[in-house]
Amino acid sequence: MTFEVTTGVDLDDIQGNVVKAYGRYGLIVARYVFFQINGPVGGRKFVGNILPLVTRGMPWSDSKIIPRVATNIGFTYEGLRHLDIPEVTLHGFPEAFSMGMKARREIIGDTGPSLYDYWDPIWNTPNDNKQHVHIMVTIDGKEEKDLEDRYQEIQRILADNPEVKQLTGHRGPSGGMYQPAAAILPTKDKLGFPGGKEHFGYSDGITTTFFEGCGEEENLVIGGGKPTGKDPRTAAGWAPLAAGEFLLGHPDEACEYPEAPGPSLFSLNGTFIAYRKLHQNVGSFNAYLDAQGAKFPDGKEALAAKFAGRWRNGAPLVSFPNEEGANKFIAEFAALQQKMWADSASSQEKERFAELSLQLLAFDYSNDTNGSRCPFGSHIRRTNPRSALEFGKTKAFDVPGALSNRRRILRRGLPYGQVDDPTSDNGEHGVIMLIVNADLSRQFEFVQQQWMNYGNDFGLANDPDPLLGNHENKEGRCDGGRMTIEGDAGTNKPPYFCDRIPTLVETRGGDYFFVPSLTCLRMIALGIIDPT
Amino acid sequence: MSNIAGKAYAMNAVTPMRWYTAWWNRLFFGIANLRPSTTAGLATLSLIHYARWVIIMPGQFPNLGKGQPRENVKYAYMIFFSNFNGSWNQYVDSFSSAIPRGLDLFWFGSIKYPKSVPVLPFHRYITSNQIWTDYYYNAYPMATSNDVKSAKRIKDALLPFIADSQRESPEEFLQKYNRLLINLQHDISQMGPNPVVSLSASAVERNLGKEREWREKN
């Protein structure tokens, strides 16, 4: 089966985790393993040995070719330095990457309870000034057994290689050897959306960020691309984002190649991933939701929806402003989804299912410029404002998404752990978040700093994101976080104020990784990177 | 030496232009003064407190005699001063994406101006012509331009509300109060200090703080 390259993006050269959310293909468990390089020869040998296992970005358009396991690899700045990558190339990396995520903590708000003091031990050493985590290998699989098989393959590679060491120190059930993760599904073996949950009970993994040449099904540009200003319920309302927002060596939204280290073959088709282990304070979340939900006029589920911008069942608030409508929609969706999985849907039902799937994604905020449906400060409206930052003044900007098109990211990763006691914050449970972007400071760090931990771009002064904001008691916040939930002038419903929101998500580890193309990996393995 | 005062960032950029192009620019700016639509994009961006463009023709550098030599420059010079929220590094993309044509009109004729899209050359051009502020004062460092405008909305609504509500029953008051809240719902957020604008800036702040401490002790 051949694949026609119709864009400038060579998916065969790009690592699979960049262009695919593996969970959608049934690879619903994962392990994240980290290594240290103690000698460049051994380091290169390790890369050469992993190379044949690395999964590429070619689309899996036929379910028969979906592998049972996928593997990908990334390097921190120190990791690249330990592989003897030339100085000139190293200097071409932007400072966010070369400093590493821990050193960027004041910008991204990893302070207070998210300070590295509380991180998993693997991320801290006595000599804390230099990154000591060098390589990240991610293994995604259908079942534990698939993970274990691949993991053992890697152990065999290691056994032969005294210069590369597997780092330990992950909290959790792996004996510290790796970070496990697994989708939370209502049924064990089928992942459809919005079937996957996270530990606060929200459906996750609903949107796909869609860029030129990503290889995804065309329809997913709706809601996933950038807004054109036309009807968002149709394909005309959306266009693919420029590939260069997510891949080095390709034109980006500013009509140029993103900054990248040379030689060009080194960076082309590579990208950056921020790996973050995010602990979730489930007890605090549930307690807050119960207490405030009892007072909030529309009830607890509506409050949860206002925080996120989607109902916990996945229905977007802006299209389904009340609970009954949202439940009805998802009930119909879920019933049809079962039929699709069982291959028993009539053609009419298939059409209906496609329609409903679209409704999960095909919206913007132009019919909600007052925020009475989806609050300005809700999570999805902050992380992906679509055209909302025009504040209703269409044509004020060059394009409707002018202020958000360059702040998009690809989200990968899975939840980890399980909640044994929903009244407690303790325990190993949260989300492993992998954030893909071509420019860490313009995309991930900007969104984290300006849109998660601050509110000025939304006219919300210092208000942080209710779910992901760092609500630690410091100047500007008394007793936790705050959020105004807009009322409605039409029905005389006053706004509702939530205060004392505890910090619900805490960072427990992570770093910034360069994810090279397959070509670059080959060159690294051979030690032939030469920027002369 | 700092371009930062709380939530405001002081950008100073000096660019040369041919004197005859400068005439065109001044004409354009004159028209812009009269047409608010020219600045609609800037206003919607809402990041700016105050910004100004000053064009100094070759013979117009102030000369106070007393032995001060007369300037003999070939070009006219445009000085751009802006007070906006966020740092230039963080927000150059927002300006360039939102109002590229406006920016191009403002800098039309500046020697070797590369246009505002793509953004990397534009960023480099402005940064290489940027002069750092020696001293920056902001009367309300905890307030962005949005906050200042929002505060005016609050005052404008609150004063008549107070006047109107002097002699009402509690129930009438509650109804009016709820309507006031709906009216002001996007203004009811609290202000505080700025998120860290850059690590070098906060390092300088820390150093100054340590120096002050040391001086106080010794």
Next chain:
Amino acid sequence: MANKSGNAYALTVLCPIRGGVQSHTAPLQQQLQTLQVNEQSPMAKVPNTYLCRFWVLSDVPYQGKPGFLDHLKSDYLVFSSNFYGELDPYLEGMWKALETGIRVILSHCVDGDSVSDAESFIEYIKRCKVATTFFFNGSTDEPLAQQLKNLYLKQEFSKFAFENQGKSASDLQAAFRAFVLRTQPDNLDGPTWAAGAYHLDKVVK
């Protein structure tokens, strides 16, 4: 010329700095860079100053060929201020508040010793003033005292709205009356935000 936008004034001044064997620019710059900041700033004493800055223009930037290489023969102290109201009263207010500091700064400037009082100061500034070609006001143009009071009210009313949610009508009304008594919305002298203050525990005066 566009020095004003509503009641907001954009003042741009280039004061030529004295030349000579001993540099005047270096001590001047040092003085500026070590001025107190925030609420301790000398500019906080100058009424109606929204935002202002000082920097030194030592030379004009060269763009590289085919651009020509220009040079300035003097350094200039650039002072740019955004303030409320008319120029003369503003400068008078500045002289009254900062006479000593101004004299020190002007001692480094050409003909600075011609300034001996408010009148000669205003005249000096007008000689050094350059016209603003275009002034964009993205903010308001109320007097500074009003702007600071507005910010104080925004902060206090935001707190009030959160703290009094869910109260009964009569409790709410009583609380609001107390709020009005405490915050005195009509009174620009106080309580209000202090000019230049950058800490939540120091901002209210």
